[in-house]
Amino acid sequence: MDLSSNPSPSHPPTDDSSPPPEKRLASLSLRTSDLPPDFAPAGEIEEYGDDDDEEGYLTAVSRVGSISSSAAAWKDDVEDPDVAPPSPSSSGYAGERGTSLASSAGANDDPEPQPDDWPRDKKHLDEDDASASWRKRKKHFFILSNSGKPIYSRYGDEHKLAGFSATLQAIISFVENSGDHIKFVRAGKHQIVFLVKGPIYLVCISCTEESYEGLRGQLELMYGQMLLILTKSVNRCFEKNPKFDMAPLLGGTDTVFLSLIHAFSWNPATFLHAYTCLPLAQSTRQAASAVLQDIADSGVLFALLMCEHKVISLVGAQKATLHPDDIFLLANFILSSESFRTSESFSPICLPRYNSMAFLYAYVHFFDENTYLTLLTARSDAFYDLKDSRSRIQDVLLKANVLVEVQRSLRESALRIEDLPADPSSQSVSPPPQFSQDVHSQLLSSEMAIGGPAGLWHFVYKSIYLDQYVSSEFPLIISKPKQQKRLYKAYQKLYASMHDKATGPHKTQFRRDEDYVLFCWITQDFELYAAFNPLADKSQAIKVCNRVCQWIRDLENEIFVYGESTLSWHLGIEKP
Amino acid sequence: MASRRRMLLKVIILGDSGVGKTSLMNQYVNKKFSNQYKATIGADFLTKEVQIDDRLFTLQIWDTAGQERFQSLGVAFYRGADCCVLVYDVNVTKSFERLNSWREEFLIQASPSDPENFPFVVLGNKIDVDGGNSRTVSEKKAKAWCASKGNIPYFETSAKEGFNVEAAFECIARNAIKNEPEEEIYLPDTIDVGGAGRQQRSSGCEC
Numbered sequence: 001m002d003l004s005s006n007p008s009p010s011h012p013p014t015d016d017s018s019p020p021p022e023k024r025l026a027s028l029s030l031r032t033s034d035l036p037p038d039f040a041p042a043g044e045i046e047e048y049g050d051d052d053d054e055e056g057y058l059t060a061v062s063r064v065g066s067i068s069s070s071a072a073a074w075k076d077d078v079e080d081p082d083v084a085p086p087s088p089s090s091s092g093y094a095g096e097r098g099t100s101l102a103s104s105a106g107a108n109d110d111p112e113p114q115p116d117d118w119p120r121d122k123k124h125l126d127e128d129d130a131s132a133s134w135r136k137r138k139k140h141f142f143i144l145s146n147s148g149k150p151i152y153s154r155y156g157d158e159h160k161l162a163g164f165s166a167t168l169q170a171i172i173s174f175v176e177n178s179g180d181h182i183k184f185v186r187a188g189k190h191q192i193v194f195l196v197k198g199p200i201y202l203v204c205i206s207c208t209e210e211s212y213e214g215l216r217g218q219l220e221l222m223y224g225q226m227l228l229i230l231t232k233s234v235n236r237c238f239e240k241n242p243k244f245d246m247a248p249l250l251g252g253t254d255t256v257f258l259s260l261i262h263a264f265s266w267n268p269a270t271f272l273h274a275y276t277c278l279p280l281a282q283s284t285r286q287a288a289s290a291v292l293q294d295i296a297d298s299g300v301l302f303a304l305l306m307c308e309h310k311v312i313s314l315v316g317a318q319k320a321t322l323h324p325d326d327i328f329l330l331a332n333f334i335l336s337s338e339s340f341r342t343s344e345s346f347s348p349i350c351l352p353r354y355n356s357m358a359f360l361y362a363y364v365h366f367f368d369e370n371t372y373l374t375l376l377t378a379r380s381d382a383f384y385d386l387k388d389s390r391s392r393i394q395d396v397l398l399k400a401n402v403l404v405e406v407q408r409s410l411r412e413s414a415l416r417i418e419d420l421p422a423d424p425s426s427q428s429v430s431p432p433p434q435f436s437q438d439v440h441s442q443l444l445s446s447e448m449a450i451g452g453p454a455g456l457w458h459f460v461y462k463s464i465y466l467d468q469y470v471s472s473e474f475p476l477i478i479s480k481p482k483q484q485k486r487l488y489k490a491y492q493k494l495y496a497s498m499h500d501k502a503t504g505p506h507k508t509q510f511r512r513d514e515d516y517v518l519f520c521w522i523t524q525d526f527e528l529y530a531a532f533n534p535l536a537d538k539s540q541a542i543k544v545c546n547r548v549c550q551w552i553r554d555l556e557n558e559i560f561v562y563g564e565s566t567l568s569w570h571l572g573i574e575k576p
Numbered sequence: 577m578a579s580r581r582r583m584l585l586k587v588i589i590l591g592d593s594g595v596g597k598t599s600l601m602n603q604y605v606n607k608k609f610s611n612q613y614k615a616t617i618g619a620d621f622l623t624k625e626v627q628i629d630d631r632l633f634t635l636q637i638w639d640t641a642g643q644e645r646f647q648s649l650g651v652a653f654y655r656g657a658d659c660c661v662l663v664y665d666v667n668v669t670k671s672f673e674r675l676n677s678w679r680e681e682f683l684i685q686a687s688p689s690d691p692e693n694f695p696f697v698v699l700g701n702k703i704d705v706d707g708g709n710s711r712t713v714s715e716k717k718a719k720a721w722c723a724s725k726g727n728i729p730y731f732e733t734s735a736k737e738g739f740n741v742e743a744a745f746e747c748i749a750r751n752a753i754k755n756e757p758e759e760e761i762y763l764p765d766t767i768d769v770g771g772a773g774r775q776q777r778s779s780g781c782e783c
Contacts, residue, residue, distance in 0.1 A: 128623075147656020148636065149584055159582055162636035163621035166586075170619055173652025233764035241689070242656040248581050249762055301767075350764070358765040378767045 123254060128160035140205040141222060141261060144168060145238065151200070151246045152226075154261060158247055168203050172196065184212050195219040199238035200226070200246075210489065211496040217271060218264050221329065225260050227352040228329045229253055231359055259336035260329075265485045267309060267328070271492045272527075274462050274469040275324045278310040279413040280405060282557045287400035288313040289561075295375065295389045301360060302376040305397075306331060307406050311468075311561060312371070323353030324467045330362070334372065340364050344390070346383045351376075365390050367397070371406050414473040415559070417456055420544070420551055453547070454540035455533030457516070460491060461552050462527040463560060470552065470559045478531075486515070491529050494520050498527075510538060521545060526552075582632045585752045586656055588686075590678045591663035592671040593642030596701040599735035600663065601639045604745050609736050616641040619653060626749055633749050654686035658752040659695045661744075664713070666700045666732070672713045672721075679725065695751035696728045699744055704734040 127134040134156050142161075143152040148169030150158040158165075172194055175182040185192040189207040193215040196202075202219040230249055237244045264270050292303040292315040301320055305312040309331050316322060333349065334340050348359040363375040363386035373393060375386045397403050457478060462469040474484055498506050498520050511518040517532035519541055528549065532541050552559070589597045598616050602608050605622045620639040625632060638653060654660075660682050664671040679696065688694045700718050703711070715732060722728040729751065731744040 145656065147586060148638075149586060149656065159584060159625070159634040160623060162584060162634050163623040166619075166621040166636055166638060170621075170652065173655075174618075177652055230762070231764040233762075237762070242686075243586070243658050244656070245584050247584070251581075348764075348766075355767050358767040360767055380766060 123258070124155050125157045127156040129156070129164040131156070138207050139261075140203075141219075141257070142168060142201075142203040142205075143222065143226065144201050144203070145244065145246055146173070146199045146201060147242055149245055149247070152250060152257060154257070169201065172201055183216075191215065193219060195223065197223050198232075198235050200234070208489070211493055213496045213500075214271060214492045218261075221260060221264075221270060221325065222257065224325060224329050224352045225256060225332065226250070227356050228326075228333055228350050229256070231350040232352075232356040233358075255338075256333055256336045260332050263328075263332060266481075266488060268460055268469060268471060268488065268491065269309070269324065269328045271495050272460070272462050272469050273324050274467045275327045276310050276469050276471070277559060277561050278307045278312050278406060279409050279415075279555075279559045280312065284400065284402055284405045285313055285561065288397060288402050289315060291393050291396040295393060298389070299379070299382075300375050300377050300386070300389065302374075303393075304330075304374045304376075305371070305393075306374070307371045307410060308335065312402075312406060313561060320354075322351070326351040326353045330374065334362075334364055334374065340372070341366050341369075344387065346386070348380075349376075363387070363390065367394065367403055368407070370410065371403060413558075415470060415555075416473050417453070417458070417475060420453055420456070420547060421554075422547075454544040455517070455536035456541070456544050456548075457531045457533060458487060459528060459530040459545075459548055461529075461548065463556075464525055464527065466560050466562075468560050487531055490516065490518055490531070494518055494529060498522060510541075517541060519545060582634060583753070584634045584636060585658040585749060586636050586638065587659045587661060587748055587752070588638045588640065588654055588657045588682070589661045589663060590640060590682060591642055592665070592668070592674050592678075595642065595663045595665040595668070595671050596735045597642065597663050598639050600699065600701060600733065600741060600744075601637055603735045603738050603741045605637070607738070609738070611736075615643065624745075626746070628746065628749055628753075631753075633753075635745070635749060651685045654682055657682075657686055657688075659697065659748050660686075661697050661699060661748060662728075663699045663701055664718075665702050666713050666718075667702055667705050667710045669712045672700075672718065675721065692726060695748075695754065696725070697744065697748050697751060698722050698728050698730045700730070700732045701735055703732050703739070704737050 124133070129135070137155050139154070141152070141154040142150070142165065144150050144165045146169065148166040150161055150165035152158065153161050153165075171185075172182055176196075181196065182194050184194065189209075191204075191206055191210075191212065193204045193206070193212060194201065195216060200223065202222055204215045204219055206215055234246060234249065237246070269275055288305055292305060292313055296303050296315045296317045300317065302314065302316050302322055304314045304322075304327070306314075309328075311327065314322065314327070330349065330351065339345065344363070344365040347362050347364065349362045350356060350359050354360075360376045360378055361380055361382060363377070363383065364372060366372040373390055375389060377386065379385075457475050458472050460469055460471040474487075478484055478487055494509065494511070498504060498509060500506075505522065506520075507522055509518070509520045511520075512534060514534055516534055517536045517538075519528075519530045519532065521528045521530075526549065528545055530541070530545055530548065532544075556562070589601065591597050593615065594613065598614070598620060599609060601620070601622055602610070605624045616639060618641055622637045622639065624635045624637065626635060627633070638657075640653060660679075662675050662678055664675055666672075675698065683691045683694065686694075698718065698721075700713065700715070705711075719730050722730045729747050731740050731747065733740040733744055735741060
């Protein structure tokens with residue numbers, strides 16, 4: 001429910017803005033029936049695992065045409081394993097389900113969410129489009145050629161899905177024949193989103209209630225990941241030979257795509273198009289940046305020091321710039337390929353946003369379990385030079401204690417809502433005394449009742465100039481992976497609606513439902529996405545958001561990569 | 577270049593409506609036959625795995641509709657085909673006479689790189705009907721036409737009785753492999769950072 005997007009200029013989200021009573025009333029008079037189904041009660045979803053991996057969903061075929069059942073009833077179908085129709089036939093599948101359930105059973109013990117704790121073996125090669133289990137999957141991804149030959153499928157064996165793949169091509173080509181382009185098809189709860197990239201077709205079939213823009217963005221990243229592995233030169237193979245069977249070229253990269261698809265549900269970088277940094281003391285980061293800069297000056301195009309998905313430092317030669325999506329796709333490629341961890345590697349890769357046509361060479365070395373150095377060069381014979389460079393970098397990092405600090409930061413330096421400093425200006429502002437007292441007591445009681453200040457649960461802050469974001473640690477109330485995924489989905493939706501080309505862009509949005517109050521605030525400097533207790537008061541929430549922004553500004557030297565080493569891909573915008 | 581990887585072959589089946597294209601497919605893929613005629617709408621897609629000489633193939637079979645009104649789907653359907661199967665009914669002369677236009681239409685729409693050597697297979701279907709008494713196209717006549725078009729392999733089949741169907745499709749697969757281009761080394765350019773242009777080498781896939 002978009003209650004107050006584009007608020008009148010008289011109510012900017014400032015400390016002393018108190019919405020008129022009508023507005024507050026409006027924001028409380030939500031009817032549940034108006035809520036998008038995604039915002040349905042959270043309750044029962046306890047199992048661990050990708051929620052778009054869960055079974056118990058009726059087949060597309062049987063559902064089409066009987067769409068009218070209410071969202072709530074449908075949710076029950078989906079999430080209550082007792083109600084869910086058992087998967088008939090396919091006996092092989094039943095056995096497999098047993099093993100995969102072992103991990104879901106453990107989930108009720110509340111494991112800490114681990115971004116890298118994703119199901120690597122969930123391809124289900126025995127399935128095809130005739131399997132009931134395959135049809136129940138909540139989110140399918142396909143890549144195929146414009147002759148209908150399968151290239152990749154998230155679930156099932158590509159060759160067994162050759163007929164299905166042909167059907168997808170027929171649909172796309174049929175529309176193209178009439179000089180048009182197919183964007184998406186809605187069939188009941190399912191949305192089928194198409195993306196055509198020259199001779200490569202990408203398709204997502206989803207019943208996860210995600211927006212068209214969101215799913216399309218995910219397909220763009222799938223394509224980017226494919227380019228990172230192969231470059232756009234594959235197009236020439238199709239020009240020379242329309243029968244070209246591309247699937248073998250992607251051999252062995254299944255885990256890269258599985259990890260990417262998993263990231264769609266936990267990594268905000270996939271929809272914010274920004275990267276996040278590991279919090280570090282300024283001096284520590286500077287030590288790392290200085291040595292990387294030395295290397296970059298001696299013929300390396302980009303040097304990145306990262307810890308898991310977080311950037312410690314990154315440096316580019318001369319005017320070379322790195323797009324956040326390239327950083328994300330590169331990190332996903334490296335982190336999902338087990339072999340990078342076991343030895344130093346030299347691999348051709350393509351940075352699609354930098355130059356999609358050609359390869360660079362990546363030297364990758366893991367200093368420890370999660371910290372790794374990537375040196376990118378155009379020279380295919382640079383391995384030994386880069387190995388020497390790495391050794392020099394390693395010496396400096398050890399001497400400056402950087403790797404120890406990185407491990408410490410990984411353990412300790414999360415942004416916790418509880419650490420949000422109290423508002424120093426609250427004393428100095430002088431509203432009518434009566435009001436001030438009101439607010440104060442209300443604030444105190446609400447903090448006691450619902451945890452965070454004014455009920456704040458979580459936030460994501462994106463600096464527009466830096467292309468970087470930070471997010472707070474999840475509180476106890478959003479500690480389960482399912483809950484976190486739901487919140488990210490809500491953020492994604494919020495992001496899509498804020499950036500909607502038809503109705504936006506918007507500056508603020510305040511949304512209330514049974515799960516959260518969501519507040520989004522976009523200025524020319526930053527985007528803030530915050531989730532509050534559903535009972536949170538609007539004016540209090542806005543105040544807290546101001547405090548969050550101030551807090552980020554206070555910490556910016558530690559939580560962002562700054563200075564000369566920062567790369568800007570915005571044309572014509574120079575970094576401070 | 578006998579790689580061990582599975583190969584996917586796109587096979588298009590063409591011919592007048594009612595000659596038994598769908599029945600042939602059903603017999604081949606599902607070992608089933610039905611006397612009832614159901615017109616194909618647009619196209620049907622079936623998948624069949626075959627093993628030939630220790631090598632696994634997946635046939636992606638495009639069973640197209642014979643009716644004229646679906647001909648507009650041409651380009652989209654024929655693109656990237658590895659083999660084309662032309663089917664006629666030995667009891668219907670017209671369906672045989674139309675083979676030529678089906679073949680030409682395919683070559684125009686699919687525009688394969690080497691049209692002279694593109695693998696076709698011709699099937700004369702329904703040889704079981706009336707014990708062969710209602711036959712109007714002789715085997716000799718059909719073979720002569722096939723020979724004139726670059727020695728297209730010819731099979732007489734009965735989808736109803738499953739006669740020769742397996743052999744015909746095996747030939748289809750073998751033909752498709754014969755036409756398989758040599759395995760190429762995938763070698764994209766490397767970014768040229770120093771020079772003026774970004775591309776260093778000229779071509780992508782060098783064979």
